């Protein structure tokens with residue numbers, strides 16, 4: 443166990459009903475005891491304060507937290523010299539049964555910022571160090587209370603921007619990613635151990651047809667890894683919001699639509715074609731989903747230098763988008779600018795909004811669908827940004843497109859971190875190499891090098907290094923060396 447004791451204000455820095463200071467480390471109880479008066483002591487303390495002791499001695503008190511049982515709650519006061527600071531409840535959680543797996547004392551005090559800071563100062567004055575951000579969770583990891591992916595989930599949980607992201611983090615925290623990764627790793631290590639043992643003791647291990655057997659095991663493992671990667675993008679969408687880019691020709695009503703979603707006049711709207719020149723980014727929440735929305739310059743051929751740059755920007759954003767909202771001014775005929783936009787839509791998820799439904803219709807739904815006959819993954823909705831029509835249908839459509847009608851992510855395992863995704867990709871590459879070695883009829887020791895790589899790559903997800911555990915596994919499973 444680490445020897446120094448850390449402390450931090452664990453609750454929000456705002457006026458709240460209660461505030462909590464968390465103290466963790468070997469000396470957590472000792473430190474808090476020094477500034478705490480328990481039930482037994484405070485009548486005597488108040489008498490001593492009023493009357494003083496006859497010999498003028500310091501106030502004598504009992505130190506109850508040091509001896510307190512784990513998972514107990516203690517009522518009393520925090521004091522500084524003769525001064526009472528606050529009335530508090532202290533929870534005692536002894537190592538290893540605490541969040542950090544160390545001794546943890548939590549001071550539940552009244553929520554004022556000044557009180558919290560004052561008590562924090564006292565805790566530090568009595569021997570604790572101010573914790574670094576995330577240090578409690580880091581200790582939980584270092585002390586083996588959680589693995590790396592679980593620790594990351596705690597961070598995600600705190601930063602969750604919406605309820606789906608929250609669900610995903612809770613799932614990861616519960617260890618769903620870890621348990622899959624662990625399972626994959628244990629299957630890999632089994633094969634490595636088999637190969638090592640067979641090389642060492644060829645008489646007792648039969649390697650006939652082993653290549654085929656290994657191939658089919660790898661096939662299954664690889665499929666699982668692929669599935670996790672497939673969900674990685676969903677995970678990012680959940681965390682960061684759906685990258686949504688609004689495109690259309692000038693004057694279609696793109697900025698009006700953004701303003702409509704925002705509920706305020708953020709973007710400049712005029713009847714002059716080419717009003718928006720630079721991209722404007724806003725975060726929007728639609729029924730629990732975050733959209734990162736970008737309004738762009740209307741797409742058309744132009745000789746204006748500034749507008750040209752704006753149009754290029756619009757194309758670039760569209761290329762990187764998760765979702766494109768293509769706004770069509772349905773009161774004017776389609777033209778060559780719309781043709782250009784169709785090119786941009788290739789291979790993208792998109793929603794076509796036939797805007798200005800309050801005006802006479804020049805573009806019908808069928809007309810646009812005819813234009814889009816080579817596309818599959820899209821929806822067409824009639825709206826009027828001016829009259830607030832069709833907005834709800836847009837919301838529902840976004841939900842449907844991303845969540846298959848209802849949120850089904852909750853019970854699935856989602857990899858939310860790029861680090862995980864990269865590790866998974868690396869593991870898959872190694873599987874591919876092993877397969878190639880098998881096909882090329884290479885000897886078994888070639889397989890184990892790539893299997894080790896895959897094992898190590900997956901291990902990085904849960905923060906484990908190869909090393910001792912590999913050696914132990916080999917001995918445990920196969921009693922090599924006899």
Ligand SMILES: Nc1nc2c(ncn2[C@@H]2O[C@H](COP(=O)(O)OP(=O)(O)OP(=O)(O)O)[C@@H](O)[C@H]2O)c(=O)[nH]1
Nearest residue numbers: 692693694695696697698716717718740798827828
């Ligand atoms: N009648 C009607 N007018 C609309 C509607 N939506 C937008 N407009 C008008 O169309 C004009 C252009 O709107 P903008 O939102 O600036 O269009 P834009 O697509 O952002 O245009 P650029 O920034 O120039 O590319 C404005 O005069 C809006 O008031 C609608 O649903 N109905």
Ligand SMILES: [Mg+2]
Nearest residue numbers: 696697717718
């Ligand atoms: Mg605009």
